[in-house]
Amino acid sequence: VDPAEPSTVVALSPCCGPGQAEEAVAVALEAWPAWAATPAAQRAGVVFRAAAWMRQRRHELAALEVVEAGKPWPDADADVCEAIDFCEFYGRQMLRLDAGGQVASPAGESNALRYRGRGVGVVISPWNFPLAIPAGMVAAALVTGNAVIFKPAEQTPAVAAKLVEAFTAAGLPEGVLNFLPGLGEEVGAPLVEHPAVSFVAFTGSLSVGLGIVEAAAAHRPGQRQVKRVVAEMGGKNAVIVDADADLDQAVPIVVASAFGYSGQKCSACSRLIVVDSGGGGAEQLVERLVGRVQGLRIGHPKEMGVDIGPLIDSEAQGRVRSYVEAAGAEGKVVLARDDVPATGFFVGPTIVTDVAPDSRLATEEIFGPVLAVMLVDTFDEALDLANRTDYALTAGVVSRSPSHIERAVQELRAGNIYVNRAITGAVVGRQPFGGFGLSGVGSKAGGPDYLLQFVDPVTVSENTLRQGFAPGDGD
CATH class of the missing domain: 3.40.309.10 (Aldehyde Dehydrogenase; Chain A, domain 2)
Known part of the structure; x- marks a missing residue:
């Protein structure tokens, strides 16, 4: 509903449950390998096109935030612009990351540091920045080669659906981004606890965030890796x-x-x-x-x-x-x-x-x-x-x-x-944003190392003094 006029219904949204959460994980798992194998430049291209889609609809998206999130026009417009900035920034960062890390290679040896997406991840976003914050978390996870299940805040599902529409219009393959609106206890909790989920990116309250950290830390049957949590949980x-x-x-x-x-x-x-x-x-x-x-x-x-x-x-x-x-x-x-x-x-x-x-x-x-x-x-x-x-x-x-x-x-x-300036309004790429203590865990959004949270680094070391190639090895 419109927070300023609660009698006005802005949008109707499905309310998914544990069954849909299980199905979404299965769909994401099936879609992930092909997406992970997609060249980084192509993945970045999808993120860039999503940014362009939002830019073309800047005023429409801001208007939706005004009535669904109760944001005054300047705040709503700033949120849309920040969402665009996140997509473009993380797309460029992925192109840099794809070049590999700097490692030494002495004579007779070739060493490289490469980055692979972790797998299937969950993004749980807040209502107060209903486009920018999920755009940043989703774009970062997608561009690094992960499949994503996106659980938006219950109060702002319509704005969140527009973000999914942007990535769909940008050519994101089916199943790579899965939209799962619903209540946190009905959808968020099963997703966080699922053994096939490899990371959770969350922005919200301290109590919910600490619950996610605790749930993600528990190892469950069938779970093949330690879950990584990126969480921003408020401040005083x-x-x-x-x-x-x-x-x-x-x-x-x-x-x-x-x-x-x-x-x-x-x-x-x-x-x-x-x-x-x-x-x-x-x-x-x-x-x-x-x-x-x-x-x-x-x-x-x-x-x-x-x-x-x-x-x-x-x-x-x-x-x-x-x-x-x-x-x-x-x-x-x-x-x-x-x-x-x-x-x-x-x-x-x-x-x-x-x-x-x-x-x-x-x-x-x-x-x-x-x-x-x-x-x-x-x-x-x-x-x-x-x-x-x-x-x-x-x-x-x-x-x-x-x-x-x-x-x-x-x-x-x-x-x-x-x-000597206001303490709100961090700009992507200028003031990387995030705290520590009970304000959160993980690197700063809009910063140069944010994408590293969504990848596993792989070192490849090759002996270059080998005696030629195997005969007929052209496959």
Whole structure:
């Protein structure tokens, strides 16, 4: 349904079960050998054509995201563009990878490092970036010579189906990519546990991700390899505003980081740590933040100029509302906008100050437009507080002090560190994205080594001092 108008049905989707999961694995296993034997340049060509297909339908795809995922137009368009970027980037990376790794070959010996697809893999994608994230995971798995079973988020099956349509139109052979919408416990779990599945690429919540890691680690009868898991599982990200920060720069950075797509980004800022020098700068920052957020436009994302749209569904709305309702007991609520549409899964932007470092607002991933503000006396305290989380995804610092910036870069515990800019919006090939700690496991999406997670390296060593070839050996 449309999150802004839940009475509007956007699409009807099948709800597959364990039987279809078993069938999908069998189909993928049958299709995989021929696809794995397809030259890398041809596989890359399929991925490039899928990117071109999406580029030609950029506005159509963005429009679908607006109504199915509740994304404002700029966010929806950015997601489509990122999906295109992923396909093109991984296609080019595969062409480089196909050249083989650099290894030494002394006289009389030829050595080569080659890469083979692992087999049949599972891609489980989220709803908040319903085209870009699955496009990246699916393209990476396909271009490296694997067959894929794609299980999309329950909330956004229509956008996911368009991705499959793109690869089908690009000439991907039948059975290499299998679309399996359904509930996680009905489809995702059997796929992860299947002995023929060689890898799982997942983006989603910490609880589901840890369950996948645990299930994939168990060896089952008939399983011939250790499953590899690539998982991105969220964050509790902080932005530090230093005592010398330019507030004209800091305010838009924080607003964009905390309230873009209503805070429904794993990279979003949910903790603002302000170094209070005692000169009134912290109070001025909060005052200006409140003023800026009060001016954000809330409404249906199909309307141009809307800044804050709905949350994805009623469950998300209820969860975020519970944090807002409890905020008064955990700090001082300086802004809690309630001027939201009567229908739809809306929650107004909320800013809470004087938040204790060990409170729920400061420690739990909210995934909504709620910002916890904490004041500290020194930059040392700011760094310590920013790192006081088991997540390690994104972090930011706004400062004019070169020494403080360098310390932040060296000491912040995060996979992506941003200096004097928003902490969301990583660009493929420019800011490879991904964290560590409880934020995930695996290499960074959009980075030069991401494809290595989907292949097995094979070393080939040949003695070149052999005594000719066998007579008549031309087969």
